[in-house]
Amino acid sequence: MITELTSPNCDERPADSAVDMLVLHYTGMETAAAALARLTDPNAKVSAHYLIDEEGAVFRLVDEERRAWHAGVSFWRGATDINAHSIGVELANPGHEFGYRPFPRPQMAALVDVARGILGRWPIPARNVVGHADVAPRRKMDPGELFDWPALARAGIGLWPAEADECVLDEEAIRALLAEIGYETTSLFATLKAFQRHFRPERVNGRIDWQTARLARGLCTLVAGEAGS
Numbered sequence: 001m002i003t004e005l006t007s008p009n010c011d012e013r014p015a016d017s018a019v020d021m022l023v024l025h026y027t028g029m030e031t032a033a034a035a036l037a038r039l040t041d042p043n044a045k046v047s048a049h050y051l052i053d054e055e056g057a058v059f060r061l062v063d064e065e066r067r068a069w070h071a072g073v074s075f076w077r078g079a080t081d082i083n084a085h086s087i088g089v090e091l092a093n094p095g096h097e098f099g100y101r102p103f104p105r106p107q108m109a110a111l112v113d114v115a116r117g118i119l120g121r122w123p124i125p126a127r128n129v130v131g132h133a134d135v136a137p138r139r140k141m142d143p144g145e146l147f148d149w150p151a152l153a154r155a156g157i158g159l160w161p162a163e164a165d166e167c168v169l170d171e172e173a174i175r176a177l178l179a180e181i182g183y184e185t186t187s188l189f190a191t192l193k194a195f196q197r198h199f200r201p202e203r204v205n206g207r208i209d210w211q212t213a214r215l216a217r218g219l220c221t222l223v224a225g226e227a228g229s
Helices: 032-039 105-121 149-154 171-181 188-199 210-228
Strands: 002-004 010-012 021-026 050-052 058-060 066-068 086-091 129-131
Touching: 021 105, 032 050, 050 105, 058 105, 086 105, 105 149, 129 188, 171 188, 171 210, 188 210
Parallel strands: 002 058, 021 086, 021 129, 050 086
Antiparallel strands: 010 066, 050 058
16 A cells, blocks of 8 residues: 655756666655655655565655656766656665665565566666666765665666676776766775665775675676666
């Protein structure tokens, strides 16, 4: 069951924008109630299409046809108005500031249900199921290294790479791989940390190493395969 709780913080999508992204966030607030209050406060000027609390309760705040204000200054695969192209889902979690913790099973199960519904309604490729940190690596960390991306991929939502057999530890080569995946690479350090939070959460340090490089190559291959299919 989805509870309707309308947020005023939205507007019409531009006529020339196609919805082809799903962006996942954590709320970064101490309680789900506080997050809901902020996301529906007209003075806050932020929102998302959905919020899922830690017990798995789902709140719809903005109709999917409208543009919610969740991504801010961001970039993915050449697009900069990510709000215009995406559906945004907030997961109640205190975040790194207030006591970051794993996302409970009921919350993840509800997310799978919500995400499958979204993917069934919009032509969103797996390569465009991303976290807030992926589209804003210099500003954001969410949903963070404790989020279970592999479980989501096993449910058919997003991509999870195997390590490539070959890769090189070359800064420009890694930058090119990350750009091909979709990241902005103004700060390679920040982008590497965002990539590691998503795909190598056991070592989020912004440094190039063999496993990070092989995972980036593996993901780039998956992205290229999906784009060419």
